[in-house]
Amino acid sequence: MLEIKNLHARVADEGTEILRGVNLTIEAGEVAAIMGPNGSGKSTLSYILAGREDYEVTEGDILYNGESVLEMDPAERAAAGLFLAFQYPLEIPGVATMTFLKTALNAQRKARGEAELTTPDFMRKVKASAEELKIAPDMLKRPLNVGFSGGEKKRAEILQMALLEPKLCIMDETDSGLDIDALKIVSDGVNALRSEERAFLVITHYQRLLDYIVPDTVHVLYKGRIIKTGDKNLALQLENEGYAQIVDEAA
Amino acid sequence: MSVVTELKTRTPAETQLLQLAEARGENENARRPAIEALRRDGLPTRKVEAWHYTDLRALVGRRIKDDAAVASLKAGDDAILEPLLANSVVICLDDPVSAHLPDGVMATSSSSVADWQASPNHLDRSIDTIRALSAAFGASSAKIAVSSKTSVDTPIELRPAAGSDSHFYAQVSVGEGASATFVERLEGDGSPAPSTGVSTLTIADRANVLWIVDQEKGAEASHLGQLNVTIGADAVFRLFVLNAGGGLVRYEVHAETVGEGADVQIRGANLLKDGQHVDVTTTLNHRVPNTTATETFRNVVTGGHGVFQGMIKVAKGAQKTDAKMACNSLLLSDEGDFSAKPELEIFADDVQCGHGATAGEIDADHLFYLMSRGIPEATARALLVKAFLGEVVEELEDEAIVEALEARIDTWLDTHA
Ligand SMILES: Nc1ncnc2c1ncn2[C@@H]1O[C@H](COP(=O)(O)OP(=O)(O)OP(=O)(O)O)[C@@H](O)[C@H]1O
């Protein structure tokens, strides 16, 4: 489903190289976890997958279902089924959450040649997803993410994911900021979405999330490269030993 | 001591304006002194501080170049317009008596002209330019009064006379404890020679007034407007100014708190495109202690020139004044510009006053976030522009009013942004 080939990328306006040859393949139905020390390039990778213009790809390619996405803008990528749950979701004053959700959902449906949802159908869908994620209806009356607590923002990201039903879900530290109960609720939400056609790229620092969302593969990103790949036991090993040994081995 | 009156040379545009005023005929005696004052002083240039960003002499001169401008004045604009707010009662300012008014509201015509010799804006010249023009043209004059303790649920829409050479002078009073909503509707193709509209609004103690200016004149139109408001004790004055049209427009607001506990809330949106010059100039005069004011203008610029001048004046002894002013511009193109000049003039020591002006483009991170959810770029931009303006409109809270204004704004954005 996703093939990242020798991806090199730098900050567009100042040239600092952040990704230095990332290779990563994720199959449909797979849950891949990416771990790695602060500043290793995990968020950058997720932004580049989503199509953020602040970064410039200097070498390599990103193939999604066999086709390069590098020329697609973020909206086109989303319509093709890519979704990024942000590490730091943005507050957008003045944009009502419901208006946003409806515009996004219908824009994607339109891009895929599907009929737009009627308002009642849309409302039912939002209500059902919000209930599952224990998101208070009042929150959805506010402007997008404005005044949401850290954990509320993360839940709202997963609500968006559940509504948009993407094919490739990239989750950047969705666990950080969530309380213990919320972690369970969000993980249940994610697990409910797991299917043969859908893949997940889960970025996290902690084993705890991976207890709930059990990964098929675990990759360690370090200084812009994947330096080690393993199964779920790699995450356990990192939890116990830290990164030092793996970094030494790779050096 | 002898006084020498220096006769400056008049521009062709000034000469034509004077001829137009002379040609009006009616109410000659009341208009004569204002005509002579304009003959003496002409139109202000950028040397007059209040007109620094709007050089009226040059701007009017550029629009009235020949007799064709005068001829075009004859063309009337009689399109029947739906009121901005549903179920409004419409008062035509040249014929106020024929409106069917709600209980407690009276409208009469009068022959008075605006008091042009008193200048409420200390920055203008010895005469008040907009009022002098209004007086010289013998504005049709209307008096509207809302009786005390009357809560008028029907919005009252005020319309200048049909036709492009309209000038009006409206004196509106709202009695003690009363409440009312007024819409000043400025529409029509207009003409290069400025139309004028001067209003005085007297808000008695504990009264509550919402005044909406909906200015959507044609691209050729010049309009000079002025609203003079006094706000009594514990009274609330809310104003929304929408500028979404016109070629050359200046709208002045001069508000004065005259009773303790008075509250002023001014909001507005200026939407600018190529070829326009739109100026909003406000003064908030805090005369007595314990009064509050907030003022926010949001501007969307796709071209043209925008101006905001905002003055907060706090008189000696007007302690505990709390006044905030903001002017935020969203620049959607390099073609246009917006000048903001906030000013404070404070003669009391225990006050809270502040102002801020910002100008910028659409936030790239916000745009990315919306697009990353599948919203195409054009739609995402439109959402963000609407959000920027929606924030000030939504502060009006009344759902029907918010919807009506957002519909006007959406129409503009769909056409121009
Ligand atoms: N726009 C930018 N301009 C300059 N430097 C940047 C930019 N974006 C990222 N970087 C740098 O690139 C490096 C990788 O950042 P990134 O956010 O991808 O790390 P991360 O692996 O997600 O870290 P964390 O675990 O702390 O979230 C960091 O050193 C960061 O400072």
Ligand SMILES: [Mg+2]
């Ligand atoms: Mg990160």
